[in-house]
Amino acid sequence: MKPVLFAICGPTASGKTDLAIRVAQKIGAEIVSCDSMQLYTGMDILSAKPSPQELTAVRHHLIGICPPTTKYNASKFREDAERAIQDIRQRGKTPLLCGGTGLYIDALTKGIRMSEAADEEMRARLKALAAQENGAQKLYEMLKKVDPRSAEKYAPNDTRRVIRSLEIYYQTGKPRSVQEDIDRETEDSYDARLFALKWEREKLYERINLRVEGMLKAGLTREVERLERAEESVQETAMQAIGFKETKQALDGEISFEDAVELIKTHTRHLAKRQETWFRRDKRVMWLPTDGTNFDELSEQIAKTIRDTQKEFLSQTDFGNTSLEDKLGK
Numbered sequence: 001m002k003p004v005l006f007a008i009c010g011p012t013a014s015g016k017t018d019l020a021i022r023v024a025q026k027i028g029a030e031i032v033s034c035d036s037m038q039l040y041t042g043m044d045i046l047s048a049k050p051s052p053q054e055l056t057a058v059r060h061h062l063i064g065i066c067p068p069t070t071k072y073n074a075s076k077f078r079e080d081a082e083r084a085i086q087d088i089r090q091r092g093k094t095p096l097l098c099g100g101t102g103l104y105i106d107a108l109t110k111g112i113r114m115s116e117a118a119d120e121e122m123r124a125r126l127k128a129l130a131a132q133e134n135g136a137q138k139l140y141e142m143l144k145k146v147d148p149r150s151a152e153k154y155a156p157n158d159t160r161r162v163i164r165s166l167e168i169y170y171q172t173g174k175p176r177s178v179q180e181d182i183d184r185e186t187e188d189s190y191d192a193r194l195f196a197l198k199w200e201r202e203k204l205y206e207r208i209n210l211r212v213e214g215m216l217k218a219g220l221t222r223e224v225e226r227l228e229r230a231e232e233s234v235q236e237t238a239m240q241a242i243g244f245k246e247t248k249q250a251l252d253g254e255i256s257f258e259d260a261v262e263l264i265k266t267h268t269r270h271l272a273k274r275q276e277t278w279f280r281r282d283k284r285v286m287w288l289p290t291d292g293t294n295f296d297e298l299s300e301q302i303a304k305t306i307r308d309t310q311k312e313f314l315s316q317t318d319f320g321n322t323s324l325e326d327k328l329g330k
Contacts, residue, residue, distance in 0.1 A: 002191040005085070006306050007034070007097035007105060009279055010196030011272035013207040015295065017050050019197065020098035022299035024058040027096075027306055030088045032081055033062045034099030034108070037241045039077075040068045045215050045223045046241040061088070068227065068238035074107035081108045094306065102278035109192040122170055126163045142166060147175035160236065193309065195302055196279055198287040208268045212261060215243065224248055242267045 008020040020031050033039065037047035041064045049063060061084040066072060081097075081104075088095040097105060129135050140156040143165055150165045165176040172179055199207070224247040227234055239245070243264050250260035279285050288298050 002188065004309055005095065005097065005109060005190040005192050006302075006309075007099075007109075007192060007194045008196070008302075009034070009097070009102070009105060009194050009285065010100060010198075011204065011275040011279075012048070012100050012268060013211045013272065014100075014197040014199055014204060015207075015290070015292070016098050016100065016197065017054060019195075019295055019299055019302075020096055021050075021054055021058050022295060023302050023306070024096050026299060026303035027094055029094040029096040029306075030059040030061060031096050031098050032084050032088070033060060034077075034081070034097050034101050034104045036072075036077075036101040036104060036237070038063050038099070039065050039072060040070075040238050041066065042068060042227065043223070043238065043241060045218050045220050046227075046243050048211065048215070068235060069230070069233045071235055072237065074103050077104045078107045094310070096306075100275050102275065102282070105192075105194070106282075109190045110186060110188050123163060123167055126166055130159045130163065136162070139163065139166065143169075147177055149177035150175060160240070192284055193305070194279070194282065194285040196285050196287050197298075198289045203292070204272060205269055208272060209265055212243075212265050212268060215264075216261065221247055221251070225251065242271060 008016050010016055024031055037043060038049050039062050050060060062080055085095040126139060130139055136157050136159050139162050143162050144151040146169050147165055154161045168176045168179055220243060224244055228248055246260040246263040249255045250257045290298060
């Protein structure tokens with residue numbers, strides 16, 4: 001039997017952290033963050049990290065574990081997450097995943113190998129080509145020839161994803177789209193049970209707007225100024241955090257701060273759409289309708305599901321002379 005692993009996932013600003021903390025408190029769990037931005041230090045506001053109070057309420061893992069100058073990817077996340085899960089279970093606790101980075105959740109719960117295909121030298125050459133006149137378009141044309149399915153999903157100026165797709169093709173000999181098909185057929189590493197909060201679109205957008213406004217009040221501009229001073233050493237992935245580029249443009253006088261705020265809201269809405277699309281394709285996800293007032297009810301529902309599943313799993317496992325009650329810590 002594969003080990004069972006539970007997760008609270010879904011689009012940004014949907015209330016994942018709040019719900020995960022409530023569930024964790026009910027079942028004695030520790031949270032393993034599955035967020036590609038929250039793992040960086042110095043990006044507390046940009047990545048909407050849990051507050052100090054939330055981090056105190058329940059122990060979190062993989063929050064602020066590396067500086068934005070460090071390279072990080074899904075393969076490294078899988079290693080770190082598996083290590084955290086092992087530590088949590090050895091101490092008799094339940095690991096609970098929480099985050100909106102679908103690639104990271106899949107890298108952990110499925111046998112995804114695509115993220116391991118990396119060639120720094122090739123990436124440097126492709127970036128150099130992109131920097132040339134009409135370089136982005138040339139790269140896009142290259143991708144259309146070797147992987148038209150992936151090319152259809154990306155804009156010609158989405159250089160980062162175009163380069164990544166070309167890198168995967170030249171490293172593995174397979175188009176990224178084909179590699180993704182293979183990954184989907186790979187046997188899962190865990191019996192993952194995923195829960196996501198389902199919001200009406202307009203209500204989710206209201207939550208996004210409030211979050212962005214809260215980020216500004218919390219000191220977003222100061223955080224971006226601090227990162228901007230170290231921009232040359234900040235890794236490209238970290239700089240993809242929504243709010244960094246827009247605020248930097250305002251600080252440089254390219255756009256007004258009012259326009260920057262609207263761009264951040266718009267780009268965050270686009271991110272939420274992409275995340276919803278990702279998770280709706282995942283048949284493991286159970287969508288939980290919410291009106292924002294029933295989080296405690298939903299958390300009890302999820303907690304009960306986890307407890308029942310754990311009992312069922314343990315009842316089918318031979319622990320020798322150890323009773324089920326002892327194993328459950330009761």
